[in-house]
Amino acid sequence: MPETKFSEIPKAYDPSKSEDKWYKYWLDNKIFHSEPNDKPSFTIAIPPPNITGMLTMGHILNNTIQDVYTRLKRMQGFNSCWVPGTDHASIATETKVTKFLEEKGINKYKIGREEFIKHCQEWRKEYGGIIIQQLKKLGVSCDWNRERFTMDDDYYREVIKAFVALYKEGKIYRGYRMVNWDPANKSAISNEEVLYRTVNGKLWHFRYPVIGTDKFIIVATTRPETMLGDTGVAVNPNDERYKDIIGKKVKLPIVGREIPIFADEYVDMEFGTGAVKVTPAHDVNDYELGKRHKLEIINIFNPDASTNKNVPDWLQGLDRFDARKKVVEWFEKNNLMEKIEDYQNKVGYSERGAVPIEPYLSEQWFMKMEYLSKPALDVVRKGKVKFYPAHWEKTYFHWMENISDWCISRQLWWGHRIPVWYHKQTKEIYCEVDPPKDIENYTQDEDVLDTWASSWIWAHAIFRTEKERKYYYPTSMLVTGPDIIFFWVARMIMAGMHFMKNIPFKDVYFTSIIRDLQGRKMSKSLGNSPDPLDVIKDYGADALRFTVLYLAPLGQDVLFSTEKCDFGRNFANKIWNAGRFLLMNAENIKVNDKLINSHIDFADEWIISRFNETLEEFNNAMDSFEMNNATKIIYSFVWNDFCDWYIEMIKNRLYGNDEEIKSAVLTRALSIFENMLMMVHPFMPFITEEIWQLTKQRKDGESISTSEFPKVKKELINQKADRDMEVVVDIVTAIRNIRGEMNIPPSKKINVLLKSNEVGERQIDYIKKLAKVEELNAGEKIAKPKASASAVVKSSEIYIPLEGLIDLDIERQRLQKEITRLEGSLSGIEKKLSNEKFVSGAPADIVEKERTKQKDWQENLKKLKEILENLN
RNA sequence: GGGCUCUUAGCUCAGUUGGUUAGAGCGUCUGCUUGACGUGCAGAAGGUCAAAGGUUCGAAUCCUUUAGAGCCCA
Secondary structure, eight states, X not given: OOSOOGGGSOSSOOGGGTHHHHHXXXXXXXXXXXXXXXXXXXXXXXXXXXXXXOOOHXXXXXXXXXXXXXXXXXXXXXXXXXXXXXXXXXXXXXXHHHHHHHHTTOOHHHHHHHHHHHHHHHHHHHHTTHHHHHHHHHTOOOOGGGOEETTSHHHHHHHHHHHHHHHHTTOEEEEEEEEEEETTTTEEEOXXXXXXXXXXXXXXXXXXXXXXXSOEEEEEESOGGGGGGOOEEEEOTTOGGGGGGTTOEEEOTTTOOEEEEEEOTTSOTTSTTSEEEEOTTSOHHHHHHHHHTTOOOOOOBOTTSBBOTTXXXXXXXXXXXXXXXXXXXXXXXXXXXXXXXXXXXXXXXXXXXXXXXXXXXXXXXXXXXXXXXXXXXXXXXXXXXXXXXXXXXXXXXXXXXXXXXXEOEESOSSSOBOOEEEETTTOXXXXXXXXXXXXXXXXXXXXXXXXXXXXXXXXXXXXXXHHHHHHHOSEEEEEEOGGGIXXXXXXXXXXXXXXXSSOSEEEEEEOOOEEOTTSOBOOTTTTXXXXXXXXXXXXXXXXXXXXXXXHOOTTSOEEOOGGGGHHHHHHHHHHHHHHHHHHHHHTTSOOOGGGTTSSOXXXXXXXHHHHHHHHHHHHHHHHTTOHHHHHHHHHHIIIIIIIIIIIHHHHHHHTSSOHHHHHHHHHHHHHHHHHHHHHHTTTSHHHHHHHHHHHSOOOTTOOGGGSOOOOOOGGGOOHHHHXXXXXXXXXXXXXXXXXXXXTOOTTSOEEEEEEOSSOOHHHHHHHHHHHTEEEEEEETTOOOOSSEEEEEETTEEEEEEOTTTSOHHHHHHHHHHHHHHHHHHHHHHHHHHHOHHHHHHSOHHHHHHHHHHHHHHHHHHHHHHHHHHHHO
16 A cells, blocks of 8 residues: 555545646656557558647547547457557648738748748648647647658658559549639639528629510629629520520620520520529539530639739729629619629638638649449448448448549648649659759749648558558447548548558447537637637546546537536546555555455455456446446446445445454455446546555556456346345435425434345445444334334335324325335336237237336335334 | 448447346536545436337347438449
């Protein structure tokens, strides 16, 4: 036993005194470090946070889950390896750095590529490690020697290798296509980076004069400014309204261009006026229409979405929204505005740029996806990769089955530069991992890769040697949010299947989204997101971890508020005080391992039995990734079984006179307690380490983190002890109930008569202690006393003689209430049993169970009625 | 428009393949300086399981429809 005195252990657990101390201890002793060995591996690759990131509640949930499994498996004899790292987050970082520089009056394009990248690297140095440092406060057991960054030299090379390989296989191509354009970053983005928002806009109806007639054709648009690039007007061939003008031309207002009216089935006759202005350069559908009908393609925007030289002079160089205003004004002034309607539509926004995206034609690099998706679909279909909750498979299948080519080039500077060089004279393309030897004759492609085209190889590229990849890959589980199922999860599976010929992970756990109490997403702008570090400071990391997991059922959103951490804090304190109680006793009572199985009674057998049952339930919950279920299992064992009942029960013997019994009881209690601590440890690492270190003299470097997790011993699950205990619990509860309802304070000792054939000597001792009974006479032939409060539980009758003290009316009410309740239950069961179909249709054991129940209740009811009768 | 998820106590949520009297925490009420813990102990009140219909001996659980909430895709 260590030298800690009871007087030195504070009444309340203080996380601030434990957390940093033990984290340092774990690091100093390399508890989290892993090297390949003979043990089975358990590997997790962290979803690398962006270097722009700060710790959020989402990270808390996500990383706690990873830590719980990493720690649990480590204790269960696996070689746990959790690889941490960060993502360079190409567009996210570039956006931030650009903004940061702008605030200092520095323009990205003025300083140029090289200089800008230097600033990015500075940024990375300054902010890249913040979230990692923050994560450590949470207690995560990552192998910090393995920390990776997606732009580390060797990782960079892996990314480029992957590109070159695919290029050589003909799976990566360059093309002039309409892409989603982010005017803020002046770069293409992928379909997945477009977020659609419902906005309240207008539908403008323009009159276009039809040449050779005095008629107008009316077209409706949500984007008036694009009319400057119109090169046609389309109608449905079956539309009677327009039959006579198909083939005629329209004189495009403002511009004066003559453009054709043509027919295409694509046009929806019901929508608007049934006539559609066609702008092939600035709308995906119009582009297709334009291609089909060989329309001219006129680009009217610069890369920043300002109007270019292809529009009339007086409209040039305007922002698209200013151009819109001027166009609308012109139409109104020239009496060509038919009407303006309110209109709700979905507008695509750039995820990072936070501005509406522009469909834009440009030269980009694409990856062919269909052939990559097939094996990746297969492994999920066949259950080699499993999703939790499974319903996300449907989303995954749907996307993968309808996958389109991936635009992987970005007109950005921060990222993996595309390994393609163009020969200055011959224009010949050179694509290799290393630049051409005569580099002076080449110019390199300016673009960098989509950030996800680097993180998609994360699961294997974090391991540097063949030996390591063989040992750690495939990783065991991936814990991430469903919001990046397309961005990352799907692409990792594709990359794994293609480059490693094997799945990247076996189980994918999709976490919940953390929301505030009103169900809103946590966000900075709403100010509803607590800073996890503040919560850790106020409640402790263990409390936060336990609370978040308790609140987070698999696959459902979590409504979180800081105050909810009271739950975890109180639980930590409960464990603390249970430990304090045992340690306090250990100051006066000798702990003797030889006595661990001596002087066992049913209460000991019961708690050991309960522990093994609990452990089994716990294992099942963890195996099926039901962590919030696991926390509930732990909680009720610790609080209800161990603290409320077991500790209260051993006090009898602990405060007795027999030193050997005292030793045996305390030794056993400590041993169960230690097992319990181990079960809690993956969830609450700090407090469990703190107490575990106090329960015995530990060796230097020893840790609960590396001690062996208890195994279920089925032979110790003891139904007899469970039943004996149940009798005690029921009788004690019944007596307490009477005390409560009769307002008998605990300080007032009472006597109890127990008419029963099922209570033994040991049980009576416990009942007396727990229900604060002075004298307890038990037996089958107990005579009912006159004025008493009574209850019937199981087959026992309880009488508390309280002549002159009890209010007979209250007692009558109490009994009547119980009788009414029982009668209600009985009538239900009788209806069931008198139903011929139930008796013949239901399985025999169910019917038998109902019969037994009926018999017991009938007996109890009879007894209660007699008691009530006697009172009157 | 298509898909997914959800609706159980005042609040937040559990409730395996249909089978005890539908559970827990918080909150509420009552009592308690009980030799670990008031961040605690004991007791109590509180639910027509969103609505309707169906399958079944039996439905919170399975099916259909409706209403409401949220998310994803087009």
